[in-house]
Amino acid sequence: MADFPRITSVEADIIELPTIRPHKLSMTTMMSQTMVIIKITSDDGIIGWGEATTIGGMTYGPESPEAMKLTIERYISPLLSGKDASNINALMLDINKNVKGSTFAKAGIETALLDALGKRLNVSVSQLLGGAVRIELPVLWTLASGNTEKDIEEAQYLISINRHDTFKLKIGSNEPKKDVAHVVAIKKALGENIKITVDINQAWDEFTAKTWIKVLQENGVDLIEQPIIKTNFDGLARLTEFFHVPIMADEAVATTEDAMKLAKIHGGSVFAVKIMKAGGLYNSAKIAAIADAADIALYGGTMLEGTIGSVASAHVFSTFNKLQWGTELFGPLLLTDDIVTNPMVFKDRQLSVPNSPGLGIEIDTDKLNHFKRK
Ligand code: MUC
Numbered sequence: 452m453a454d455f456p457r458i459t460s461v462e463a464d465i466i467e468l469p470t471i472r473p474h475k476l477s478m479t480t481m482m483s484q485t486m487v488i489i490k491i492t493s494d495d496g497i498i499g500w501g502e503a504t505t506i507g508g509m510t511y512g513p514e515s516p517e518a519m520k521l522t523i524e525r526y527i528s529p530l531l532s533g534k535d536a537s538n539i540n541a542l543m544l545d546i547n548k549n550v551k552g553s554t555f556a557k558a559g560i561e562t563a564l565l566d567a568l569g570k571r572l573n574v575s576v577s578q579l580l581g582g583a584v585r586i587e588l589p590v591l592w593t594l595a596s597g598n599t600e601k602d603i604e605e606a607q608y609l610i611s612i613n614r615h616d617t618f619k620l621k622i623g624s625n626e627p628k629k630d631v632a633h634v635v636a637i638k639k640a641l642g643e644n645i646k647i648t649v650d651i652n653q654a655w656d657e658f659t660a661k662t663w664i665k666v667l668q669e670n671g672v673d674l675i676e677q678p679i680i681k682t683n684f685d686g687l688a689r690l691t692e693f694f695h696v697p698i699m700a701d702e703a704v705a706t707t708e709d710a711m712k713l714a715k716i717h718g719g720s721v722f723a724v725k726i727m728k729a730g731g732l733y734n735s736a737k738i739a740a741i742a743d744a745a746d747i748a749l750y751g752g753t754m755l756e757g758t759i760g761s762v763a764s765a766h767v768f769s770t771f772n773k774l775q776w777g778t779e780l781f782g783p784l785l786l787t788d789d790i791v792t793n794p795m796v797f798k799d800r801q802l803s804v805p806n807s808p809g810l811g812i813e814i815d816t817d818k819l820n821h822f823k824r825k
């Protein structure tokens with residue numbers, strides 16, 4: 452063995468897991484989730500696992516699962532081969548020089564490198580990132596069955612078992628009047644003590660947003676997420692100034708550069724941070740720092756990843772100075788099965804951040820092989 456652990460292989464496999472019910476968003480309805488699972492092996496025998504995941508094929512983000520796998524195999528793997536597995540800054544710098552965009556693939560690769568380094572040093576990923584300031588993260592649930600009555604039933608059950616007290620509603624695929632009536636009906640049925648957030652996933656233009664956010668605000672909705680097209684930064688700033696209800700940037704705030712531009716004009720009173728959009732955990736922490744400096748609140752977002760991606764996100768969110776709006780890291784709960792032997796623990800409206808070395812997950816290789824796209 453060399454004086455440093457050399458990377459010997461980088462593998463990327465597409466895994467498909469069915470969802471527990473259809474998950475309806477403004478741009479698509481998901482029946483399953485497709486994940487790219489990354490395995491990085493080094494000559495000291497340590498294996499790191501990562502995940503690169505998007506939502507609904509190419510309807511949400513710019514990278515398809517197939518493109519992520521290809522980018523990793525054809526362009527990223529040769530950059531890593533034979534290099535020092537422990538110098539993540541040097542590796543990511545080299546990848547960023549040679550591979551443009553591809554933040555989802557890069558997030559998965561960086562996750563695998565962090566998992567391996569944590570195992571090598573016998574510390575958790577959050578310790579590698581400087582340490583967790585919270586070991587439990589609030590977690591909401593998204594109601595997106597596409598049916599108001601079913602959503603109410605689902606929420607009432609989850610409230611009764613104390614799993615969640617905050618629900619996110621996905622709207623934007625119907626006429627605004629119908630969508631808003633759906634939100635108001637759910638808000639009324641669940642009552643004062645239950646928080647409701649609404650994600651429009653860019654479906655409204657600015658005028659429609661101004662008209663209908665007013666009704667949502669009057670009906671006690673707690674947070675409005677990405678109502679307008681992600682490129683309309685000034686529009687987000689105008690809505691943020693106009694409304695009392697907080698406006699959250701999601702698709703608009705992908706990279707550190709987006710965060711900087713939005714922070715300057717206060718485009719959003721909350722930023723949804725996601726490791727996939729940001730291109731990894733370190734960039735997510737940088738976005739959090741920009742938000743803090745601009746007095747913009749933080750929310751730990753999901754790309755509906757499985758356990759690997761959700762745990763990686765939990766590690767970095769646990770290190771944020773502030774996490775005023777909690778998280779939506781429920782991805783594994785939306786899936787009918789898992790590829791780890793130690794699933795995430797969700798209890799009393801919180802998820803626990805693992806503290807064993809690396810990510811703190813154990814891969815179930817039989818399940819991994821079973822759910823691999825053939
Ligand atoms: C999004 O845009 O926030 C997060 C939760 C969920 O149900 O969908 C995602 C995507």
Ligand code: MG
Pocket residue numbers: 650652676677701702723
């Ligand atoms: Mg969103």
